[in-house]
Amino acid sequence: MALQTKIDEFLNGSGNGEIAEAAAYSAKDFSSDQDVRWCPGCGDYTILKQAQNVMPDLGLAKEDIVFISGIGCAARFPYYMDTFGMHSIHGRAPAIATGLKVSRPDLSVWIITGDGDSLSIGANHFVQLLRRNVNVNLMLFNNQIYGLTKGQYSPTAPEGTISKSTPFGSLDHPFNPLALSLGAEGAFVARAMDRDPKHLKQMMLRTHQHKGTSMLEIYQNCIVFNDGAFELFTDKKSRPRETIYLEQGEPLIFGADKDKGVRLDGLKPEVVELNGKYSEEDLWVHDETDSTKAHLLSRFFEHPARGSGLLFPRPFGVLYAVDRPCYDEMVTTQNQQAMEQLGEPDLDALLRGPETWEVK
Amino acid sequence: MALQTKIDEFLNGSGNGEIAEAAAYSAKDFSSDQDVRWCPGCGDYTILKQAQNVMPDLGLAKEDIVFISGIGCAARFPYYMDTFGMHSIHGRAPAIATGLKVSRPDLSVWIITGDGDSLSIGANHFVQLLRRNVNVNLMLFNNQIYGLTKGQYSPTAPEGTISKSTPFGSLDHPFNPLALSLGAEGAFVARAMDRDPKHLKQMMLRTHQHKGTSMLEIYQNCIVFNDGAFELFTDKKSRPRETIYLEQGEPLIFGADKDKGVRLDGLKPEVVELNGKYSEEDLWVHDETDSTKAHLLSRFFEHPARGSGLLFPRPFGVLYAVDRPCYDEMVTTQNQQAMEQLGEPDLDALLRGPETWEVK
Amino acid sequence: MSIKDQEREEVTIRFAGDSGDGMQLTGLLFTNTTALLGNDLRTLPEFPAEIRAPAGTVPGVSSFQLHFGSKEIMTPGDDCDVLVAMNSAALKANLALLRKGGVIIVNTAGFDKKNLNLAKYDENPLENNSLADYTVFEVDVTKFTKESLKGMDLSYKDEERSKNMFVLGLLYWMYNRPLDSTIDFLEGKFAKKPTIAEANIKVLKAGYHFGETAEVFTSRFTIKEAALEPGTYRSTVGNDATVLGLVAAARQSNLPLFLGSYPITPASDVLHGLSKYKHFGITTFQAEDEIAAVSSAIGAAFGGSLGVTSSSGPGVVLKGEAIGLAVMLELPLVVLNIQRAGPSTGMPTKIEQSDLMQAVYGRNGESPVAIVAPRSPADCFDMAFEACRISLEHMIPVMYLSDGYLANGSEPWKYPQTSDLKKIDVRFEQPRNGEDEPFLPYLRDDRHVRTWAIPGTAGIEHRVGGLEKEDGTGNISYEAENHQKMVKLRKAKRDKIADFIPLQDVDQGNEKGEIAILGWGSTYGAIRTAVFALRKEGHDVSHIHLRYISPFPRNLETLLNNFEHVIVPELNDGQLVRLIRDQYLIPARAINKIKGSPFGVEELKQEILRTIETETLA
């Protein structure tokens, strides 16, 4: 049992957080009174919409939800959610969220961040968050560009990107957000896209359900400065060929006519046609808990076409999800154990210290 | 061809950097006049010695070598090397080294950093360096503790570490420096230990030979605040059982009597005894260029004992080494191409700009 | 109906429309034409706040203000005489900036239900005579544009896009400007798309003829040439001039320039600009953050390059620790702070000069740096060059304080020839061999400046770092006397720079007198104009404007003591005024504006008068 502070007294006293009411929420209960100020057609709109749609399904009281963002177009997000929110400073949202969640484990904390915010200036806090596995949900809006500052290349922009700051083309090799997250001990790593709202909403639900840091990368179209960056995956025609949706326990099948699959030849993945030579039984079955498979999936788009000359599809869904103790829970437990070991705090004893003397 | 600046004129003029003389160096030519101020018995001493030993083999002129460090015990290193050096600020050495190497590709740049310096405050610069693949060598002295500040746990310290700042035991899950490096697009990832100087020197040579960011993790004993952290691997008795030295193209064999090996069962590595049932032919053959194998090796110490009940040994040597374009080289090329496209710089034309008018 | 032809000494026009309406280009083209006619001028664009707002809404409005005349023009103008409003939101957002009696030219097509709603007008302002105080010209720009393009089958988008040319043509007619430079521009720009070029030119001319033929406009205006100093001019905005100043400094020192930067409003254009000039031996590095940006510049400086880093307040504060390192290493480093309104993220697109104290004191320990500040868009060239010169010649970090007003504002610039530029004198430490006595990295010359000893130089291998160092050897030292000596030396080195910068001049007025108005940075134009007016009215006021702030010019104290009252107007809550009061114990008074916008001339004039009264009463 931990120390009862003013916060506990206040929150328990004030009759807050009855889930009862929560149940009654509709999506629009989560839209704030601020007019949304993204460019018309920006992918951020659909993501916002799905976030508002999924909130009622979480069974949480509105006041127990907090959105924390850094700086960027994406980072304007909290203003539009009628929950508690903080639009903080560039890159620091994971650190702020850590302080909040560790001190207030009762809250549902969501981090909204862009590819620059999280993988450029904020990359340190990003990897530390994943390592510590603080129980928060992080939504990384990846548009492969700095939107708010009007179009410089970002750490996820492919080599050769012509941008305001790279008129001759960018030279740095980009981060692979999922591979970086796995390397940083991430225990939940998933990908979605703005143009598939149904799946996006499912993924948001998964991030909420997973205990620990849930990293959801969302491909988001910046219509003004980087339009069409993900067209291959979002375009109705190319999508079936270019994407694969991962389902736990299901074989890796894709293609317009579900006629392609991925199999493992030893350690090497390979794309095959399901036309006689190979059938479903030969295919790799998705297992969210297998870190090696997650590694391979995260690297798919780098593998060159092999053998069959077929290209690898881009995986969407949950690549990796395992349970690992959460930092915030461990802190709570440790503080409670301290209470049990050391007993009720006695300030006078503390002030007195080990040794005193009298002066008459 | 690029613009000839004062630096080019100066260096070419001044008859610097004849490799001829370089050849004549001995280890002690690389030890500076400063007294070394590490605690007696600190692992840093042997690392320093090997660095001084390897320098003459690089065939470089002394003045073309620069050591850049952050802050920490390890970071005192440059003061003891009679080369150019900078003892900078905490965590920033990779960024400083990037600026130096990009502007002076002619130099051999070495980064010296501790586990706190590189994976705590400096983790952002660390991952960005690997991603960009700047052609520098980074030696990460991992002692799983903050030495200079007298004994707080570090981001590589195992859970439960009792330290000055964690009297009840640390709670954060540590980074795996090699896994993080691979996730950050690292193209050269290796591990050595202070207590095996011969192998350590070889590894230093490899980091130098590899083009691109060469990340060498060195297990280093902090005798004062974390003595024996790596005893299992450094201790003569346990070492054969607990470590495995990787050799390109060689099967994964270890054990005092070379009687154990590692094989792959599909994606799953497994330790086997080479006693009849399995022989060398069944074992996994090391391939530095295989990112999946590198991933598996980097995760070895996490795999629980399986089947045979045998524990995995800790891998030392080069886990991963592939060629990838270096950022600094690409910058040089791009600047040269710009010259070719845009011609000799004409300052007056630039000042004049697109449109002018006369006032009489 | 006859058209009156009138002469004007100065005019301020504000072009306002939706972000998509191309008002910035319209303004620029009018500006170029006007410059070519020999008028003096100043311009200031106003962009919507960072996030793009939906078309038609007030936050989506983009404007461009131009102030030009036959007299000296030093500001973009207080209120404007003519407001061009391409839609309802543009009118709503800018009406307050139009003087009573001013002219409004509205595109009626932008005042339909949809647009009125988007602009949150409940009534159409064109109908409820809320504009009685102004002369309103209603023109259906959209319709006329489309008509003039009849038969050219262009996409709807392309037709829409050329609306602004109609307005431009109309204003060219109103102010008697020729079309040719604009036509040249259009032909150049759309060389690959002749139909587009043709369309734009058609619409431009249509606008011009509309003025002539449509019997709407009752008067035309002419503005004579200004008495500008003879010479060849170009126009420039501050951030471009800053870029050119850096390039020039790199050439005049014959050093490679390395810029480590991280994008931030309003500094990003410095990064963008420099990255175009790789052939000048310039490397631009977009770092992962501001700390890496400045650190990489320090690394480059260690290697012998001109190391530069650019940012704005929230980014500069992150650089503090590394700047302190450069102070300790005694390496050259140029830190550009294109200031914006703070604190914290503040108002990124708004104007403020509130990072001066941060520049002076924003580091741990006693950490002296030099500080310079440009006073006009073109002056950004000179002061950026000076920042580099001081940094290289004195081996010290230099802070350069520009702001959003200079960054985006433009003026005619009598640009220099390379031959007019100073050479920057840089010496690298020479190689040594066994015979020479050992190299001492912290040996100093009579300016207290140490030598620049770059890697690759045989025989002078040495180590530097952020720990206190022994003078001379540069070895780590915790010795008491040495530390005090070094702290004083680093300050003395900074103060010594005063011998290598110009003495402070009086911009306007007497060297001695009743009132001195002391300014710095972008307030120059407003103060100069206000003081000019005050002097005309017979006030004994002088204008002193600082471009070198740390160290101050040697004669500043004496100069200020020549005046009974010193008044310091700043776009902050009082910063320079504190340095002056502290250093010289002069009871300087502050005039402060913290509204994200520059001083208006009239506003400033009144403030000065008010202060004078209280002063003289006091």
Next chain:
Amino acid sequence: MSIKDQEREEVTIRFAGDSGDGMQLTGLLFTNTTALLGNDLRTLPEFPAEIRAPAGTVPGVSSFQLHFGSKEIMTPGDDCDVLVAMNSAALKANLALLRKGGVIIVNTAGFDKKNLNLAKYDENPLENNSLADYTVFEVDVTKFTKESLKGMDLSYKDEERSKNMFVLGLLYWMYNRPLDSTIDFLEGKFAKKPTIAEANIKVLKAGYHFGETAEVFTSRFTIKEAALEPGTYRSTVGNDATVLGLVAAARQSNLPLFLGSYPITPASDVLHGLSKYKHFGITTFQAEDEIAAVSSAIGAAFGGSLGVTSSSGPGVVLKGEAIGLAVMLELPLVVLNIQRAGPSTGMPTKIEQSDLMQAVYGRNGESPVAIVAPRSPADCFDMAFEACRISLEHMIPVMYLSDGYLANGSEPWKYPQTSDLKKIDVRFEQPRNGEDEPFLPYLRDDRHVRTWAIPGTAGIEHRVGGLEKEDGTGNISYEAENHQKMVKLRKAKRDKIADFIPLQDVDQGNEKGEIAILGWGSTYGAIRTAVFALRKEGHDVSHIHLRYISPFPRNLETLLNNFEHVIVPELNDGQLVRLIRDQYLIPARAINKIKGSPFGVEELKQEILRTIETETLA
């Protein structure tokens, strides 16, 4: 031979040896015994610089200085009367600190060839009578220790380790102190290792008897009780008192305390200390860097915790941007800066108070925070508590400026009872339902303070951020008037704190007079003692010491104007003095020491006299 028994009013002893010789413990034990005898005292340890140097070398020397007496003792003493040198390096490093004629007790075993070489002595100082000016007692401590332990078969290491007890015993004899509290301590400490306890006690007694029997020492000294204010005392070092102040504030506000911190000398002990008290509802988080440390504290404060972050100069400068965010969010935040010698990495283990200007101005934009500074080790408790109180009651970041001298120095502390402590009054915004009118997060009370509205409270969901916000609603606003209003409001809120802190008192001397010595922070003891001496000599000097620096106490200006001259001694190049000159236009003069060490009383006295002369001549 008879032994003279003499009385002394005060004595300063310096224990010096190798890091391994346990001098710190020796000093602490002597201190406790001395405190129990009712002497007043101050102590200051001196550790080797960060990196551990090899045993026997000068950089490896660790010392502990104790100043005690029957009169008021306010500093650890200038030069010492007795120097204990356990080896050659210890003598070399500390001799300069011994007054001429002082006593040296050397362990001769530490003066063999090996030790002399390590200390870089070419000759044995004990033999070349270079010590003629001092009274030297040569004792082979090592030998006597081993002898006294004969037959106890202990490891060599354990024997070596108990050397220091011999010296302690000897000094107890010299200064007439009882052994019992030390014996109790040893029995407690080694409860699990009775032989070690026994050994240490044996050696302790051996040392004591050696004094008595060995016919070496000619005199013993007694120091009477000091006239301390009656009450119960404990001793404390500053960093511990800081920790207790934070814990007390958490309890008195009944809030959970969240410390986000990153280790750095000399601030780490605050993190170490707090992390022991988890059962007080305290969470300590060792963050990845200082930015994450302060950011996590802001996150915790947003959630309703008392958010604290601790560091030293180079770390605090990294926190600037986030502190600016807290200024904008108007959340409570306590920032502890345990200062060290700068700039840059500087001299981490050395003493300086040069981060004041950084605290005041080290952020972009107009970013006002409150600043407090403790004046003695025990005062760290009060001011840490005050920092929390001000921050929580005024919803503003508070900077707390301690330094290495306070952090590690100790003094007797008449510690308070919980019942003596203020309650800290915190109110959370109450939940609302549909009927209530909408919640306005930036509504203010008459102190300009907004309410603390924490997540989990129904009906007051709201968003905050670093962009300028509209007063009242807290919505983003780029509106001109609003920005100026908010800048002024944030400052007014900070200034209003002056109504909730004590008026400035005069520590010593008259309320009006010739000279005021104005100090802040850790220079208190030295100034107080120097002023005391000066007044005794008949000078009209008063001592005013600031603990609240931003805002200044309401009456400070009037108070300072009561004096003809104001002199400001600081351990920096002049910082507070600049704030005073700027704010009050008072020609305050600075006395500066920048040597990594505190003012010596005599040194300060002389400096003050010199300044008075020049002043009165001027």
